[in-house]
Amino acid sequence: MSLIRITNGTVYDPANGVHGEIRDLWIQNGKIVAPPSEPNVPPDRTLDATGLIIMPGGVDIHAHIAGPKVNAARKMRPEDHRLAPPVRRTRFTRSGVGGSVPSTFATGYLYAGMGYTTVMDAAISPLAARHAHEELADTPIIDKGFYVLMGNNHYVLRQIASGNYARLRDFAAWLLGAAKAYAIKLVNPGGVEIWKEVAGGNATHLDEAIPAFGVTPRQIIQNLAQVAMDLRLPHAVHIHCNNLGLPGNWTTTLDTMKALEGRRGHLTHIQFHSYGGDPNDQRTFCSQAEPLINYFNEHPNLTVDVGQVMFGETTSMTGDGPLGYYLHRVTGRKWFNADTEMETGCGIVPITYREKSVVHAWQWVVGLEWFLLAQDPWRICLSTDHPNGASFLAYPQIIHLLMDAGYRRDMLQRLPSRVRERCRLRDISRQYSLSEIAIITRAAPARILGLTNKGHLGVGADADITIYQPQANLTEMFAHPRYVFKAGQLIVEDGEIRAEVFGKTHYNTPEFDQAALPDIQRWFEDHYTIQFANYPVDVSYLEEASHST
Amino acid sequence: MLRLSMRREPVVPLEAECVRPDVLCPLSVAQIETLTVWHGNREEKLGEFFAVQGSGDSGEVHVEGVLSKVKWLGAQMSGGRLVIHGSAGMHVGAQMRGGSIEVYGDVGDWLGAEMRGGKIHVHGNAGHLVGSAYRGSRAGMRGGVILVEGSAGFEVGHGLRRGLIVIGGDVGDFCGVNVIAGTICVFGRVGWRVGAAMKRGSVVLVHSESGFQPLPTYRKDSLVELVWLRLLARQLCQWGFVPRALSSMTQGTPTEQETGEPILSASWGEQRYWRYCGDFAELGKGEILVRAS
Numbered sequence: 001m002s003l004i005r006i007t008n009g010t011v012y013d014p015a016n017g018v019h020g021e022i023r024d025l026w027i028q029n030g031k032i033v034a035p036p037s038e039p040n041v042p043p044d045r046t047l048d049a050t051g052l053i054i055m056p057g058g059v060d061i062h063a064h065i066a067g068p069k070v071n072a073a074r075k076m077r078p079e080d081h082r083l084a085p086p087v088r089r090t091r092f093t094r095s096g097v098g099g100s101v102p103s104t105f106a107t108g109y110l111y112a113g114m115g116y117t118t119v120m121d122a123a124i125s126p127l128a129a130r131h132a133h134e135e136l137a138d139t140p141i142i143d144k145g146f147y148v149l150m151g152n153n154h155y156v157l158r159q160i161a162s163g164n165y166a167r168l169r170d171f172a173a174w175l176l177g178a179a180k181a182y183a184i185k186l187v188n189p190g191g192v193e194i195w196k197e198v199a200g201g202n203a204t205h206l207d208e209a210i211p212a213f214g215v216t217p218r219q220i221i222q223n224l225a226q227v228a229m230d231l232r233l234p235h236a237v238h239i240h241c242n243n244l245g246l247p248g249n250w251t252t253t254l255d256t257m258k259a260l261e262g263r264r265g266h267l268t269h270i271q272f273h274s275y276g277g278d279p280n281d282q283r284t285f286c287s288q289a290e291p292l293i294n295y296f297n298e299h300p301n302l303t304v305d306v307g308q309v310m311f312g313e314t315t316s317m318t319g320d321g322p323l324g325y326y327l328h329r330v331t332g333r334k335w336f337n338a339d340t341e342m343e344t345g346c347g348i349v350p351i352t353y354r355e356k357s358v359v360h361a362w363q364w365v366v367g368l369e370w371f372l373l374a375q376d377p378w379r380i381c382l383s384t385d386h387p388n389g390a391s392f393l394a395y396p397q398i399i400h401l402l403m404d405a406g407y408r409r410d411m412l413q414r415l416p417s418r419v420r421e422r423c424r425l426r427d428i429s430r431q432y433s434l435s436e437i438a439i440i441t442r443a444a445p446a447r448i449l450g451l452t453n454k455g456h457l458g459v460g461a462d463a464d465i466t467i468y469q470p471q472a473n474l475t476e477m478f479a480h481p482r483y484v485f486k487a488g489q490l491i492v493e494d495g496e497i498r499a500e501v502f503g504k505t506h507y508n509t510p511e512f513d514q515a516a517l518p519d520i521q522r523w524f525e526d527h528y529t530i531q532f533a534n535y536p537v538d539v540s541y542l543e544e545a546s547h548s549t
Numbered sequence: 550m551l552r553l554s555m556r557r558e559p560v561v562p563l564e565a566e567c568v569r570p571d572v573l574c575p576l577s578v579a580q581i582e583t584l585t586v587w588h589g590n591r592e593e594k595l596g597e598f599f600a601v602q603g604s605g606d607s608g609e610v611h612v613e614g615v616l617s618k619v620k621w622l623g624a625q626m627s628g629g630r631l632v633i634h635g636s637a638g639m640h641v642g643a644q645m646r647g648g649s650i651e652v653y654g655d656v657g658d659w660l661g662a663e664m665r666g667g668k669i670h671v672h673g674n675a676g677h678l679v680g681s682a683y684r685g686s687r688a689g690m691r692g693g694v695i696l697v698e699g700s701a702g703f704e705v706g707h708g709l710r711r712g713l714i715v716i717g718g719d720v721g722d723f724c725g726v727n728v729i730a731g732t733i734c735v736f737g738r739v740g741w742r743v744g745a746a747m748k749r750g751s752v753v754l755v756h757s758e759s760g761f762q763p764l765p766t767y768r769k770d771s772l773v774e775l776v777w778l779r780l781l782a783r784q785l786c787q788w789g790f791v792p793r794a795l796s797s798m799t800q801g802t803p804t805e806q807e808t809g810e811p812i813l814s815a816s817w818g819e820q821r822y823w824r825y826c827g828d829f830a831e832l833g834k835g836e837i838l839v840r841a842s
Binding site for chain 1: 683684685686687
């Protein structure tokens with residue numbers, strides 16, 4: 001394959017200690033290669049990047065882009081698609097719809113157009129895995145994968161209840177392989193199952209037992225965190241804590257951090273879990289990010305993504321069934337709810353984040369406090385929990401807020417005085433450097449995910465490269481990269497898609513003791529609506545997939 | 550005055566979103582003829598379908614021809630006057646913000662859907678979903694006036710948020726479904742489930758035998774005479790609104806030209822009405838006023 005040289009660009013590759021140095025990059029066979037040892041080897045193509053900024057392609061550690069939940073939201077929100085700018089067919093691309101839940105093809109184009117080349121879907125129930133893979137196969141350009149929901153799975157709960165850790169570990173390994181998933185996800189561990197058993201129920205703290213199983217959220221978190229480590233999964237257990245969005249939930253989040261007892265754990269959309277106040281009184285809502293950040297700073301076993309809220313119209317979608325119901329009650333907007341057999345729940349509600357709302361203003365503040373007070377950028381990732389906090393299309397504006405304290409202050413000025421005057425954010429003058437942005441948007445998520453070929457530009461890395469034109473308006477700069485390469489191919493030039501390629505699906509199939517299968521099969525055939533043999537996703541669904549372990 | 554006369558009849562629906570006074574009037578005839586319209590999935594020029602004459606100085610546009618396949622006439626307009634001679638297709642005046650539309654003929658579905666302001670006066674019948682919310686939206690019409698002298702179809706004023714809809718003839722089922730606020734006035738007969746899931750607002754049924762059957766979530770509360778109904782009746786007379794359901798009752802009476810006065814008395818506004826309140830499955834602050842016989 002042809003040899004490409006990108007010359008004279010200012011390279012930000014923090015994983016390899018490169019912080020804004022002028023370098024040449026060489027690409028061959030979709031990978032970054034060392035410069036030819038012979039000095040006079042002519043490249044087949046040279047791209048002059050003088051004055052431009054080069055970073056690895058963006059990596060999104062937590063978004064909702066595929067599967068029945070996303071599809072239900074698409075069907076539920078025709079008005080969102082109608083009001084969004086249309087995604088028209090071009091010579092290279094298909095048409096689609098935008099908005100907070102874009103169609104599959106549009107999702108790929110919009111991410112790539114913004115310089116993101118790897119995206120993980122955060123919550124797929126095993127039963128929905130086949131559907132999710134079908135959609136990911138229709139999501140162009142980006143590399144992708146998903147996390148499989150286990151925190152409310154009946155078989156998991158039964159093994160924890162009986163103390164059979166080895167069987168739990170084998171089941172988790174089997175389930176990852178059956179779903180062709182990348183990591184283990186917990187969503188409101190135990191809480192969704194309580195909601196399914198008891199009208200209006202939920203897990204309000206870590207030691208509230210699920211009636212039918214006698215298992216607590218604490219046990220689920222500890223066991224599955226251990227499983228992720230024992231199976232040597234590249235990514236730690238991915239935890240959506242209990243009590244999302246409720247005032248006063250920060251204590252639950254702190255308990256979750258402590259409950260890990262030194263095990264690795266990734267706490268996702270941490271912004272939604274850092275609130276103070278009385279759970280029964282929205283008026284007492286405030287930020288308690290700081291004590292959590294202090295604990296986080298001192299415990300290197302923890303990683304987080306933020307789940308920043310941005311003002312405007314979006315769609316909340318979650319495997320956290322009781323949360324969907326709560327939002328429906330609070331907002332009065334239309335609501336979708338689902339119960340996925342032995343596995344999980346689901347809730348979808350449209351939401352409009354308003355500057356004038358004290359609660360929404362606090363949410364915006366809490367996210368930024370996390371970004372700006374967390375000391376180690378290698379353990380924090382940029383996310384909006386797309387589309388829950390905002391669409392992924394808001395990332396450039398969030399980067400702008402992080403890099404420009406003046407812009408941040410201007411936006412803070414528009415918020416209610418109760419928030420403006422009491423928040424810690426107004427005293428923070430920290431501004432992110434381009435290197436730090438490169439860390440939280442690509443290097444750190446790739447490292448946290450254990451994607452060794454992503455998020456850096458060292459020799460052997462995938463040639464996923466984003467090249468920005470420096471501009472005074474940082475939102476513009478990050479929204480419209482000058483060039484984007486995916487696997488060594490020029491995909492985006494001046495904001496337009498130049499070629500449609502398809503990325504890989506990443507998944508893990510850890511080894512497990514085959515002796516566990518008969519029991520799983522027996523349980524399955526007693527309880528499920530589909531045949532055991534029809535459940536695992538066949539590799540034919542993922543012909544392009546890269547097998548990562 | 551600009552005049553657009555149909556030159557070629559579209560075979561499949563023609564999406565003519567550019568036909569609105571605020572867009573056409575500042576342009577020259579040659580510019581207007583090169584504006585884009587969609588004929589099915591083909592992009593074509595407006596001049597292919599319409600011959601354009603005159604100038605837009607007066608802010609007035611007249612469209613004539615067999616327009617029943619032409620969609621989006623006057624959609625999103627913010628000013629000026631659009632007069633349609635003939636029967637127009639779907640989405641006439643959808644999302645309009647200002648100005649006025651007068652239609653001498655019938656119109657298709659989605660008349661004035663999600664409109665924000667301005668006035669639409671249709672002398673014929675309208676299709677379904679007059680002044681409605683598009684599917685998925687929280688609110689339909691948010692302001693302005695829609696007058697239809699003839700009948701209308703199902704779901705008149707679906708999700709109405711503010712403004713006035715008057716239907717001079719009969720309406721189909723679900724008139725005033727999901728109304729958030731605003732006023733709907735119907736002179737003819739109504740279908741099933743009037744005011745289902747209505748939060749606030751008023752539905753007035755002027756016909757003493759409208760066929761109204763209250764939903765079980767409505768409660769009959771009082772017999773009322775309302776000042777605002779008199780004002781509404783007088784205003785409709787001033788607008789020259791001739792509801793078909795009433796004019797059929799007054800056949801043989803002298804015409805407006807002969808008397809120099811509106812033929813309709815505003816007396817319906819002075820009558821007594823039964824007030825039903827509901828919908829108690831929702832907020833329950835809405836009312837349906839039914840002419841007492």
